[in-house]
Amino acid sequence: MSINSTRSKRYARLENILIIGNGGRENSLAWAIQKNDLVKKVFLVPGNAGTERINKCERIKIDLNNKIELVDKLDDLKISLIVIGPEIPLANGLADFLRKKGFKVFGPGKDGARLEYSKSWAKEFMLDADIPTAKFWKVNSLDEAKKIIYSESIPLVVKADGLASGKGVFIPNSKDECFRSAESIFNGKFGSSGNVVVLEEKIKGPEVSVFALCDGKKYTLLPTAQDHKRLNEKDKGPNTGGMGAYSPAPILTANYLDRIIKEIIEPTIDELNKKNIDYRGVIYFGLMITESGPKVIEYNCRFGDPECQTIMPLMDQNFVFLLEKCSMGNLTGDEKIKISDKVSGCVIATSKGYPHEYKTGFPIKIGKIELNDCQIFDSGTTLSKNGELLTDGGRVLSIVCQDKNFDMVFEKAYKNLKEINFDGIYFRNDIGHQVRKSFLKEN
Numbered sequence: 162m163s164i165n166s167t168r169s170k171r172y173a174r175l176e177n178i179l180i181i182g183n184g185g186r187e188n189s190l191a192w193a194i195q196k197n198d199l200v201k202k203v204f205l206v207p208g209n210a211g212t213e214r215i216n217k218c219e220r221i222k223i224d225l226n227n228k229i230e231l232v233d234k235l236d237d238l239k240i241s242l243i244v245i246g247p248e249i250p251l252a253n254g255l256a257d258f259l260r261k262k263g264f265k266v267f268g269p270g271k272d273g274a275r276l277e278y279s280k281s282w283a284k285e286f287m288l289d290a291d292i293p294t295a296k297f298w299k300v301n302s303l304d305e306a307k308k309i310i311y312s313e314s315i316p317l318v319v320k321a322d323g324l325a326s327g328k329g330v331f332i333p334n335s336k337d338e339c340f341r342s343a344e345s346i347f348n349g350k351f352g353s354s355g356n357v358v359v360l361e362e363k364i365k366g367p368e369v370s371v372f373a374l375c376d377g378k379k380y381t382l383l384p385t386a387q388d389h390k391r392l393n394e395k396d397k398g399p400n401t402g403g404m405g406a407y408s409p410a411p412i413l414t415a416n417y418l419d420r421i422i423k424e425i426i427e428p429t430i431d432e433l434n435k436k437n438i439d440y441r442g443v444i445y446f447g448l449m450i451t452e453s454g455p456k457v458i459e460y461n462c463r464f465g466d467p468e469c470q471t472i473m474p475l476m477d478q479n480f481v482f483l484l485e486k487c488s489m490g491n492l493t494g495d496e497k498i499k500i501s502d503k504v505s506g507c508v509i510a511t512s513k514g515y516p517h518e519y520k521t522g523f524p525i526k527i528g529k530i531e532l533n534d535c536q537i538f539d540s541g542t543t544l545s546k547n548g549e550l551l552t553d554g555g556r557v558l559s560i561v562c563q564d565k566n567f568d569m570v571f572e573k574a575y576k577n578l579k580e581i582n583f584d585g586i587y588f589r590n591d592i593g594h595q596v597r598k599s600f601l602k603e604n
């Protein structure tokens with residue numbers, strides 16, 4: 162597909178930017194983007210109640226499914242760059258549509274988003290490129306799954322093939338539990354996302370996230386991160402969208418990162434090229450550091466949440482140029498972006514009951530918080546008719562801080578959390594436990 166970006170060229174460079182999405186990730190992207198002097202306005206569709214507390218930001222309503230209205234509105238707003246946050250619009254081909262209309266878009270087309278929206282396709286992709294990953298079986302029926310589950314001697318994990326909001330992975334403790342997980346997926350727990358199931362060898366090791374901004378041919382890496390997916394302290398309890406994160410991940414030494422680049426990142430980009438996929442966006446590599454080396458657990462076609470909130474404060478005002486260059490296919494590798502030498506951490510405050518059922522609509526009280534190198538990005542909030550801030554999601558707020566070391570980062574973050582309250586507020590006290598020296602000493 163040829164990309165001419167003609168429409169975006171009509172509008173002043175980077176003056177008006179549009180971000181699609183409504184979470185902490187999109188608010189943190191908006192916050193990082195608005196730092197640049199060229200940027201006059203950042204519109205979020207639909208954004209959330211936190212959006213308008215961010216300098217230059219405004220929420221707007223557009224029906225993304227009404228394509229004529231969408232293009233008209235983008236022209237009215239003179240949008241020169243569009244950043245698509247979540248995976249669903251990417252999987253539905255929104256980036257392809259907008260590019261065809263001549264807009265500059267950060268976010269892969271439907272073909273590239275397949276890395277995330279089909280786990281079996283991603284596994285076959287890795288097999289083609291000889292990228293290290295857990296052994297797998299793609300299965301189309303419960304009978305097929307049953308045969309593998311009861312004949313294989315290694316422990317397995319079970320995954321719905323399609324998008325399932327981070328809930329489609331089961332880590333069973335027995336063969337029967339494994340069978341029941343596969344059964345629940347084939348019985349429609351995730352709708353058509355579960356028409357195909359991936360059974361995977363269970364592997365062990367710490368997990369890290371690596372982000373590559375890609376312009377179709379070249380890439381540049383952002384700081385690494387580690388997140389905490391489990392609901393409860395000591396990394397126990399059900400998987401969630403993410404309860405907190407820290408960046409960079411000290412477990413990845415420069416040498417080890419080089420190994421990951423050679424064995425995983427470059428082969429991924431080469432394979433995308435081989436398959437004629439012009440990937441213009443971020444590739445998220447979810448990796449496990451096993452005894453036999455790094456292995457890919459999953460690819461995402463967008464920034465991770467809460468890793469994005471954690472990393473964005475480390476970017477300087479030139480970050481937006483990276484997004485723009487990726488959208489235009491012209492990364493040079495010598496972009497003048499300065500990445501802070503501080504470290505960053507994020508703790509997520511959730512509604513009681515998350516990731517299962519929870520109630521929303523509770524008033525959020527924010528007292529006197531430390532603002533120096535600290536941010537609060539709203540993840541799921543809304544405003545009442547009287548303008549009161551209310552909870553409006555499972556994950557409600559992202560509390561983010563930066564400092565010289567992780568002890569100082571999390572001391573500030575937890576101090577700020579003491580000033581925040583809403584009915585049923587829950588957060589983990591041990592985010593970043595691996596990198597907090599004081600925490601390790603006390604526990």
Ligand code: AMP
Pocket residue numbers: 295318327330332361362363364365368390400447458459
């Ligand atoms: P995913 O949605 O694919 O990232 O999986 C969610 C979580 O499940 C990961 O962060 C891992 O903790 C775990 N997981 C996924 N695949 C495997 C695997 N093959 N072996 C062990 N744990 C896994």
